[in-house]
Amino acid sequence: MDALPFRLYGHRELARVEEQVLAATSRWLESWSGADGTLQVSATPAQLADVVSSAWLTAGEGQPALRADSGLYGFFSQLCFGAEKSRAALAASELAQPVLQAAMESWAAALTQAEQASAYSTEQAGEALAAIYTATGALWLEVRSGSQRLSALVSAACAAKMLPRPAPGPELAPLSLRELRLEGEVALEVYAAATGFTVQEAGTIRPGDVIRLDQRIGDAFELRLKDGSVVGRVEYGVSRARLAVRVAR
Structure with missing residues (x-):
């Protein structure tokens, strides 16, 4: 049985990610650009159809994947050189190319809170990207500065670093089935961690919205009896094309 990745987001958490990306990009701009202007950031769940229709620059699974379109080169050239330059012009310049590469690495390091990022040396088709960029929980980031736009993908693990970690729940005493009455049947329920919404947010939920639970990837779900006993x-x-659970402990 193959384990499924599981990570969903509420509106407040997406807003939190946007705030963190905005703050990291603003700090990066202080070092790499004298350009003025207002930055705008949006974070939305990654859609497979959008990912596979684009080419991406990658530098390892710990870093964002950058959409390799005209927006990418226009964004960095405008902010680093003060003028929008084409990809061909940047590639032909012995000065511009290493500066552009260093700027990408520096932005990625600021976003992932890493001391140093790897070089963006590989361009891949969307369908060849690592699964972490299309699994549930991956986010599509849009960073805009004036007319320039940068699109990037971050994994669920990278996004989790931008969110506060939920407080651990109380440790529950183990319960043995031998303590239960053996006659009759019992109903078992799989319990997923809860998440909080304001009344206003709950009233705006629509089909297609993604809701993140307060549970990290890899954490097991609780198997409970009707009375709540774990x-x-x-x-x-x-398993056999049906949703199933595997007992972890």
């Missing part, structure tokens, strides 16, 4: 922990997956 009898084990399980992981979601697929």
